[in-house]
Amino acid sequence: MFKNYAMTAIRNLLRYKQYTLINIFGLAVGLAACLLILLYVHFELSYDQWIPENERVMKFETRMYDKGGNFVYNSDRIPPVTAPIFAEQFPEIELYSRFLNESVALALDGKAFEQRLTVADPDVFELMGITLLSGDPATALAAPDAIVLPESDAKRLFGDSPALGQVVKVDGTFPVKVTGVMPDWPAASDLNVGALVPFSSPVVDYQPWVRTSWGSFWGPTYIRLAPGTDLEAFANDVNEFARRVGPADRYQERLDEGVRASYEFHFTKAIDAHLKGEGGDDRSSMVHLWAAGVVAFLILGIAAVNVANLGTMLALKRVREVAIRKALGANARQLVIQLLTEAVALTFVSMIIGVALAELMLPTFGQLMDRDLTSGLIYTPFMLSGLLGGTLVVGCICGLYPALVAARFRPVEYLTGMKPTIGVWFRNSLVVLQFAATIGLLVTCLVVFMQARYARSLDKGFQSEQLVGISGISKPMVLEREKALRESLSRLPGVEEVAASHDMPDENHYTNSSGIRTDTGVEKSLRRVAVSAELLPMMKAQLLAGRLFSVDRAADSEVEKDALASATVVLNEKAVNELGFDRPEDAVGQEIYSPGDVRSTIIGVIANLRTRSARSEPMGTYYWVGPSEFRYVVLKVAPQNMPETLAAIDEAWRGFFPELPIKRQFADDAFAKYYDTDRRQGWLLLFSGGVMVVIAVMGLYALAALSTERRSKEIGIRKVLGARSLNIVQLLLWQFSLPVLVANIIAWPIAWWGLGRWLEGFVDRISLTPLPFLAAGLGVLFIAWITIIGHTLKVARSNPIKALRYE
Amino acid sequence: MLKLHNLSKVYRTDEVETAALNSVNIEIESGEFVAIMGPSGCGKSTLLNIVGMLDTPSSGDYVFMGENVARYSEAKLSNIRKQNIGFIFQSFNLIDELSVEENIELALLYHNIPASERRARVERVMDKVGIAHRAKHMPSQLSGGQQQRVAVARAVVGDQAMILADEPTGNLDSAHGQEVMEMLQALNEEGTTIVMVTHSPAHADYARRTINLFDGHVVTENLRAAV
């Protein structure tokens, strides 16, 4: 019996080859896209899940309060100096490790390699469940000159010879000894970990204050809590303890004045960092993943709609056969089983092709999404059974509707000349929904790309073209010779201007801040940005009042010992507002007091400089001439002979620091990187939108073919009665445009609402206009027309007697 | 009204060539009622389609109202056709999705006639063929005879000078067949030229002249003695 069904099923699928192909291919593409997106979603969800006992592993975080006791922001880290203090005091902290990233150069046999380092604590191995490939975890991070290399770095440096015990020189200054080799850090981790070095390592000397200051933040701190620790109560204990041992200016003095302490520590789950953490260019969010998941199933859904629609049309095509079969005694159940078998067989073939397609596209897709995706997940028993079950379910859904249509249809009606019209309404609604989803997604695509373009073109408050930032200037041995370096660079042909700064567009953000007081008694925490006197004029910062620093006025740049402000400062517009001045002019000439009661005169106010992404609000900032806090040398290069100029810059750097690879990037490139996540989102959308268009259009094509075929008699009659080909083309185009037009009406409001919400996440954003909506709607209509125009013309031109003759 | 001179039609399919009409010479006067008879496959429908300008001859001439239309383009033919010629088919060929009056109106839709006048004309012909009480019905709700009456109404609603009917009674019982024949006769008496293919000698008797076809040739032409 089953064999009979299967044979008939296959015969039928072969008989309507064109439609079978469209069905199989459409469903396969839909499934492949769905699988790829699910692999991506799964990968995002798997972040840090590999950490052992992860329900007890926490990230130590800090809420910051300014001098007025107002909440400023939440930092997802704590001052590194506090970690061992807390760990020693509280038995609840079973294990802890700080993760402080630094980039250095490793020199070996006269060759220099760039190497990412992570300062970590000895507990890191047990805390993160890392088994060393060689070396002893108990002692690997004991000595200050220890380094534990990831496997691939060890290979890069030493090839196949054992790395353990080898000595390499860091930044050309101090040697370290390889004490262990560990597997490469998992890709699915919020932490970006390089080679491990202990907190006692000389690398930390680059920022010595980190060892002592409660005001310095670097990387995150992870801890494992004892089982059963109450998070809130424990956080209270920690804060209570901090009030007692923390520095007076952050705790006791403020408490005495009745102002909140500077810090309030709390915990978040380590596994939540990737999806619930704030900011971070590489992070994702649950909303994003939900959206991706919904899109995945939408794609599968519209592919399934095609199968169901075509199935019904084909069932109607076979109506004569069905009528005769029924007249001969076939019952409804047999028919249903027949059609279901066909649909399941078709879905099964699609599933196999879909999985193959997903495998084929995975590398490209992974690259697009910037993720190391593997297909292993597909072949787990769970997924395989899911796929098989899904095949059955989708197959049944696809087949059920045609089956019911065919089963409900009564042969007498056909034999008395009535044409079944059942399901027309339902079919049309499905087509409308299909196009609504497609249009909605395309609109989203357009708006996301428009916003990304807008964000890139935002007025940054300065001229970013031709600006090159060289980072790594804060390393002590570089900082020492920074002045000489700048002088040497300024003599290179093609280098127009040279300056130094604490802040440049970069993926790594450094934020220093100082509590500032004015004569009027306002107290505010402002961002502190050290610049050389040349920087602001060179960036063409827009002056609102007063003047900029001048190299010729030595008094501008005078800095008292250990002061965090020079004799004169420049404020940005935001800072002027925060300090309570009405107009920029009012601020000029006023004095401000930075920590240690250092007095500085405001000489100028500039428009806010935007060196970060459009998602973050510019901060109230004061600029000072402070060589101790330079992180970048900034160059303005001539647009001509750029490659030669860059090569000369590299050469000059090598002359100064032969064992340090230069790290430089154009400011504009750094800006582009801010929108990587958006770009990724955009690509995902474009990918999904493209797949949807292809599937929907294939469905429309087949539907148009079948339905014009069904209407051929009517078209013949119309032509006999005098309709021209043009009239017929109009008639058919209208028939197929209508669902697309209705789809617009459904898609537009939903997309408008959703995109409005999404745009609210940007401080600077485009306003929604009807343009992308019209573009997507018309685009889809246009594509739909192209798809069916060939068919329509053929039908419109054909001789009507053919259609009437074979009636 | 029309004149066919040495007219031939050859169908070419992949392998076979079928000569459906072979040097046919026929002349039909305005106001005539002509019946075409002959065995199945002898080329009756082909002849009617060419006369009705739904198809073009392979060779020979077709002069319609003084114009040789044999080599006219489809668009031109379509224009002449919709002004002058109405069709009635064996299988009625009504559009299932449209009501009776909409089906009839269809014949005026491509004529640039304002909607109000269209409606008036449709009502007039519906009265004439006695189908007015079924105006809102769908074709599937009508009997064969009623459907064919709708088809007749549709064929004449545009005031066509000539009606071509391909076995109009083929799908009808004798009572309904006779009804349709009487309707055609009445139209002929009002001056409409009628060319009708039929297998029934009784129905052929309504015509003034019978043309017998065999294998694409005109075999005989009988003129019925005036009654």
Ligand SMILES: Nc1ncnc2c1ncn2[C@@H]1O[C@H](COP(=O)(O)OP(=O)(O)O)[C@@H](O)[C@H]1O
């Ligand atoms: N479109 C066509 N293609 C090929 N052969 C055709 C076509 N139309 C008609 N014929 C052939 O031409 C001949 C005449 O057909 P037709 O005019 O329909 O005959 P009748 O109406 O007298 O039964 C037949 O042999 C038929 O098979």
Ligand SMILES: [Mg+2]
């Ligand atoms: Mg015939």
